[in-house]
Amino acid sequence: MDFLEIEFGVPNHTWARGTSLETRTSARLDSALCNADWSLRFPNVTTKDLPAVQSDHCPILISPNGFAPIASIKKPFKFQAAWLTHDNFREFIETKWDKSRPLFPLLKKVSDELQDWNRNVFHNIFKKKRNLLARIGGVQKCLASQRSRDLIKLEAKLRKELDEVLE
The missing domain is CATH 1.10.287 (Helix Hairpins)
Structure with a gap:
């Protein structure tokens, strides 16, 4: 059976390692695959790289029908x-x-x-978590195209803050 690679957007790196400018390296190591039947059934497939937090790989989210904006609705009460x-x-x-x-x-x-x-x-710890994940994702996108000592330090700082929020 032949597999087709599902096209990715940016960033073009899904893996990174190193905590300094000298040791930092990154690449696109991960792919999403499908067969021809699946590709024809879901022509609007979209992928999104999520921020790498607990691993040096970015999780890849695959949506067969694309990503639609989520409507703002009042959520039910949940005890935290x-x-x-x-x-x-x-x-x-x-x-x-x-x-x-x-x-x-x-x-x-x-x-x-x-x-x-x-x-x-x-x-609101969920708002903090969303904001930190968005910032980590933005820093990782920048790091995929340019290596910067300050961005590497910022990524480490944001990951530490996220760990503290999740404790």
Whole structure:
């Protein structure tokens, strides 16, 4: 069976190693393959290189029908276990929880207040993670076309920040 390589956009490097200008090297080592039938069935296939974070290889995301913008919608409430690590979380809940109120309206009120607390006090770890991943991806794209001591240091610093957010 013959395989076809799915075309990639930029950056043109999917692997990098080295933490200094002297030791930094990178190349496109990874590919996405498909057969002819699959290629005909999905003519709008698109790939996206994701930032390399836990590895020296960039993960490759393959979308058979292209990438469409995600609509902005109000997401359902989700309790975040990381909130329990915050020093003031218990106090926050104790001040917001009113046992004399009916349960369902109280749950709605507390969930709204928790989402505000997450955004303004806990500093939304998901937003931090998205921002750090975007910055790491941008730095890696620049490093694929030019080697820079400052960019290599910035990438290492951003990876360390991401590790701290994920702890």
